Amino acid sequence: MALAHDAPKDSFRLSMLIYDTRYRAVTIQVFVLILVAAFFAWLLNNTIENLAIRGKEFNYGFLWQRAGYDIGQQLIPYTNDSTHFRALLVGLLNTLAVAALGCIFATILGVLIGVLRLSKNWLVSRLMTVYVEMFRNVPVLLWILLAYVILSEVTPSPRDFKAAEGVEPAASMVLGGTVAITNRGTNIPAPMVDHPLGGFEIGGIPVNFTVLAFISVIVASFWANARILTAARLKQEATGDRPTTWWKSLLVLFVPVIALSLALGLHWDIPALAGFNFKGGILVAHSFTALLVALTLYTSAFIAEIVRAGILAISKGQSEAAFALGLRPGRTMQLVILPQALRVIIPPLISQYLNITKNTSLGIAVSYLDLRGTLGGISLNQTGRELECMLLMMAIYLTLSLTISTLMNFYNKSVQLKVR
Amino acid sequence: MSEPSQTNFVRTQMLPPSPPPLREAGVVRWLRENLFSGWFNTILTLFGLVVIWLLVSSALPWWLNGVWTAGSLGECREIIAKTAGEGASGACWAVVRERWHQFIFGFYPVDLWWRPVLAFCLLFAAMGPVLFAGQKRKLLILLGAVVAMILILVTLAASAVPNEVPGQTDAPFVWKLALALSLLTIGAMMALTAAGSGKLLWFTGLYPALCFWLLWGGPIWVPLGALFGFVLLAVVYSSLLKRAGPGMAAGLGLIVALVWWLFIDAPVTVALNDAIPFGLTSVQSDEFGGFLLAITIGVTAITFSLPVGILLALGRQSDMLIVKTLCVGFIEFIRGVPLITLLFTASLLLQYFLPPGTNFDIILRVIILVTLFAAAYLAEVIRGGLAALPRGQYEAADALGLDYWQAQRFIILPQALKVSIPAIVSTFIGLFKDTTLVAFVGLMDPLKGVTQIVRADIDWKGIYWEPYIFVGAIFFVICFGMSRYSMYLERKLKTDHR
Numbered sequence: 001m002a003l004a005h006d007a008p009k010d011s012f013r014l015s016m017l018i019y020d021t022r023y024r025a026v027t028i029q030v031f032v033l034i035l036v037a038a039f040f041a042w043l044l045n046n047t048i049e050n051l052a053i054r055g056k057e058f059n060y061g062f063l064w065q066r067a068g069y070d071i072g073q074q075l076i077p078y079t080n081d082s083t084h085f086r087a088l089l090v091g092l093l094n095t096l097a098v099a100a101l102g103c104i105f106a107t108i109l110g111v112l113i114g115v116l117r118l119s120k121n122w123l124v125s126r127l128m129t130v131y132v133e134m135f136r137n138v139p140v141l142l143w144i145l146l147a148y149v150i151l152s153e154v155t156p157s158p159r160d161f162k163a164a165e166g167v168e169p170a171a172s173m174v175l176g177g178t179v180a181i182t183n184r185g186t187n188i189p190a191p192m193v194d195h196p197l198g199g200f201e202i203g204g205i206p207v208n209f210t211v212l213a214f215i216s217v218i219v220a221s222f223w224a225n226a227r228i229l230t231a232a233r234l235k236q237e238a239t240g241d242r243p244t245t246w247w248k249s250l251l252v253l254f255v256p257v258i259a260l261s262l263a264l265g266l267h268w269d270i271p272a273l274a275g276f277n278f279k280g281g282i283l284v285a286h287s288f289t290a291l292l293v294a295l296t297l298y299t300s301a302f303i304a305e306i307v308r309a310g311i312l313a314i315s316k317g318q319s320e321a322a323f324a325l326g327l328r329p330g331r332t333m334q335l336v337i338l339p340q341a342l343r344v345i346i347p348p349l350i351s352q353y354l355n356i357t358k359n360t361s362l363g364i365a366v367s368y369l370d371l372r373g374t375l376g377g378i379s380l381n382q383t384g385r386e387l388e389c390m391l392l393m394m395a396i397y398l399t400l401s402l403t404i405s406t407l408m409n410f411y412n413k414s415v416q417l418k419v420r
Numbered sequence: 421m422s423e424p425s426q427t428n429f430v431r432t433q434m435l436p437p438s439p440p441p442l443r444e445a446g447v448v449r450w451l452r453e454n455l456f457s458g459w460f461n462t463i464l465t466l467f468g469l470v471v472i473w474l475l476v477s478s479a480l481p482w483w484l485n486g487v488w489t490a491g492s493l494g495e496c497r498e499i500i501a502k503t504a505g506e507g508a509s510g511a512c513w514a515v516v517r518e519r520w521h522q523f524i525f526g527f528y529p530v531d532l533w534w535r536p537v538l539a540f541c542l543l544f545a546a547m548g549p550v551l552f553a554g555q556k557r558k559l560l561i562l563l564g565a566v567v568a569m570i571l572i573l574v575t576l577a578a579s580a581v582p583n584e585v586p587g588q589t590d591a592p593f594v595w596k597l598a599l600a601l602s603l604l605t606i607g608a609m610m611a612l613t614a615a616g617s618g619k620l621l622w623f624t625g626l627y628p629a630l631c632f633w634l635l636w637g638g639p640i641w642v643p644l645g646a647l648f649g650f651v652l653l654a655v656v657y658s659s660l661l662k663r664a665g666p667g668m669a670a671g672l673g674l675i676v677a678l679v680w681w682l683f684i685d686a687p688v689t690v691a692l693n694d695a696i697p698f699g700l701t702s703v704q705s706d707e708f709g710g711f712l713l714a715i716t717i718g719v720t721a722i723t724f725s726l727p728v729g730i731l732l733a734l735g736r737q738s739d740m741l742i743v744k745t746l747c748v749g750f751i752e753f754i755r756g757v758p759l760i761t762l763l764f765t766a767s768l769l770l771q772y773f774l775p776p777g778t779n780f781d782i783i784l785r786v787i788i789l790v791t792l793f794a795a796a797y798l799a800e801v802i803r804g805g806l807a808a809l810p811r812g813q814y815e816a817a818d819a820l821g822l823d824y825w826q827a828q829r830f831i832i833l834p835q836a837l838k839v840s841i842p843a844i845v846s847t848f849i850g851l852f853k854d855t856t857l858v859a860f861v862g863l864m865d866p867l868k869g870v871t872q873i874v875r876a877d878i879d880w881k882g883i884y885w886e887p888y889i890f891v892g893a894i895f896f897v898i899c900f901g902m903s904r905y906s907m908y909l910e911r912k913l914k915t916d917h918r
Contacts, residue, residue, distance in 0.1 A: 050776055120457065121454065122454035122455060123468040139853040365860075376764065397758060
């Protein structure tokens with residue numbers, strides 16, 4: 001016991017803060033913290049001074065003032081009498097619309113090209129290589145600008161669709177005469193119902209019962225189909241016989257939707273030339289189309305590379321083992337390669353989805369009024385509140401990115417290999 | 421038994437091998453295996469052929485009918501109609517011939533073009549020893565390519581400039597380009613002789629200041645003053661290294677350098693310039709444009725984002741909670757917002773965040789923001805590399821008695837960086853492509869800024885394929901070159917046997 005007491009007690013000296021590794025970490029952290037706090041205090045102080053000089057105050061009250069500008073593409077009702085907050089919502093929805101459609105199309109195209117690039121067909125794989133390298137190595141801004149310029153300067157004007165006597169019209173509608181691409185926009189057919197179910201508004205956002213009915217019927221059909229497939233699988237595992245399911249699936253998936261359509265009298269409102277312009281249908285602005293097309297083409301090249309790398313990452317032994325078991329190439333892909341490749345593919349795919357979402361802000365190049373165009377563009381210029389608008393916009397983009405990455409990470413966790 | 425004559429035929433000689441069946445040899449076999457091995461493959465091939473036919477049949481006449489000499493789009497169309505017949509399509513490359521200098525230099529003064537050209541040439545002399553250490557043949561190829569590029573540029577300049585750019589005397593212009601070229605040759609010689617030993621590394625360190633001086637001009641004391649700060653840093657670091665350890669020494673050196681830069685540098689520079697005025701004509705930032713601007717921003721941001729990214733990645737892996745939290749917060753914030761919003765912050769919000777009355781150069785602000793942006797992405801990439809290292813490497817470094825920085829420098833980072841080369845280079849490619857976004861804060865990038873100006877000209881109104889193809893092709897060459905370089909580097913650094 002005495003020995004223990006005799007051990008020289010480490011008395012704390014100030015120099016130990018630097019030289020003793022036990023304390024050094026604390027010293028460094030405190031030092032860093034003070035520096036960072038001082039930096040932010042300096043920024044805050046400057047901001048307050050600058051605001052005082054300009055006679056402004058930090059205030060989000062302007063969000064509830066009249067916006068006074070029009071937005072071409074609106075997914076919720078908006079007029080120039082609406083508030084800046086409403087304009088923000090419209091812009092945010094426009095951002096989300098391009099981002100969501102872009103993710104879907106880019107994934108489909110990217111997977112197709114990635115798989116084709118691995119094809120044994122020499123010609124096709126070379127073509128796909130050219131595609132990938134061409135779109136990857138050129139700024140996305142070029143594709144956006146080029147798509148927009150081509151759409152708005154090369155396409156015919158509505159007048160050209162008019163048939164004069166004895167003369168063929170200079171331009172005609174595409175896709176069986178349902179879609180008209182003019183220099184003012186793309187006219188596509190709009191779904192209409194004869195007996196709408198009505199709707200109501202929550203906080204200015206309209207809820208349409210007709211749309212809701214279609215969504216719920218489709219979701220229910222898919223859920224029922226999943227139940228049928230699960231039941232079939234359980235029976236197969238129990239008895240070894242798989243009951244025929246294809247006709248049940250077809251029935252469950254299609255009959256309810258068709259029945260609902262018939263009951264509500266669904267039909268398509270096809271755009272038609274009336275006077276000097278097309279009437280009916282939906283007019284899709286070229287800014288939207290150009291942004292969507294360019295983002296899809298650009299990102300699909302990256303997704304193709306991700307898919308290719310994911311498939312190549314699975315060792316050859318896996319497919320050889322599957323062939324040895326007697327699986328056909330298609331089944332091998334479906335049952336052996338893809339489930340393993342997905343684990344490699346999904347994390348980089350998440351960051352591509354985030355990239356699409358962030359790249360929608362390039363819509364500014366073609367005057368697409370997304371979140372950046374409304375809140376960070378016209379609202380900012382009209383009210384002169386740079387600080388508030390920019391901070392709010394960054395917060396929204398940050399929330400959006402973090403939400404997407406959280407959701408996708410959940411999905412990622414569900415496909416990852418469970419290691420116990 | 422029986423006589424030998426009655427036995428069956430016995431061959432005493434080898435037959436020469438017969439040629440393989442026609443279907444299994446040469447072109448036919450290759451075609452069968454690669455293009456027509458089954459009904460699905462055949463359909464794919466036919467589909468590919470149709471696509472190629474559509475592309476070629478619509479684009480080839482357009483390329484072949486291209487016109488290089490014309491004053492406006494209308495003139496182009498007349499020439500095409502005359503040579504290829506009415507209604508034929510044709511490219512009007514005359515716009516590139518007439519406006520190439522804006523795509524390359526923006527509004528940089530014509531008689532000072534030799535400065536960016538020289539800076540660009542010296543860039544290769546500065547990069548050579550770093551990029552192709554010990555590879556004389558590669559360096560030779562690189563330099564050959566650059567010389568070829570410069571020659572093309574000079575030819576274009578000689579043919580186009582005297583007619584098109586008003587208000588410049590062409591004798592000093594050509595003379596200065598010639599000077600730049602001869603300096604380039606000297607630089608190339610130096611690079612070649614010193615490549616193997618890395619003797620030219622001092623030049624790589626000196627290059628940023630030199631490049632800044634060449635591009636922006638002004639008194640020579642400004643870059644020298646900035647360099648002196650680094651010299652101070654190095655002196656303090658090496659004198660304190662033994663006593664205080666690398667971290668402390670670097671920190672103190674940085675503080676001394678900062679004090680120099682913030683408080684002493686400016687008065688000393690002014691005084692020196694009054695005493696010995698020596699400098700180049702200064703060029704304002706708003707005269708920069710085109711690929712000059714893109715390459716300036718891109719190269720600077722690439723150079724500075726790598727060290728910042730490495731520090732951020734190390735901070736994120738650190739055991740120190742506060743440092744780690746700060747790094748994670750910074751990285752996630754930068755990665756969560758689009759670059760455009762950060763650029764707008766640079767142009768709109770910095771006036772709020774800085775002390776009243778401060779105003780600094782827009783290109784510098786953009787470079788800082790782009791650097792931070794790329795650094796956050798790089799940090800994530802390098803973190804992946806760090807995470808891929810087996811735990812044993814860290815433990816082995818500890819067992820050898822290396823301290824934190826030694827372990828990082830000699831054991832951890834060389835391996836982690838090697839693993840992450842492809843991802844690092846693709847981040848750099850992304851950065852370079854993102855330099856086009858500076859158009860949105862009023863700078864003249866080659867894509868939106870310059871092309872917009874060209875397309876707004878009454879002579880070239882309605883032209884779209886040609887300028888975009890020209891700009892896109894240059895971007896493609898640079899980005900594709902970078903990705904090929906990363907493949908080369910991967911092969912060169914590969915140490916495992918497969």
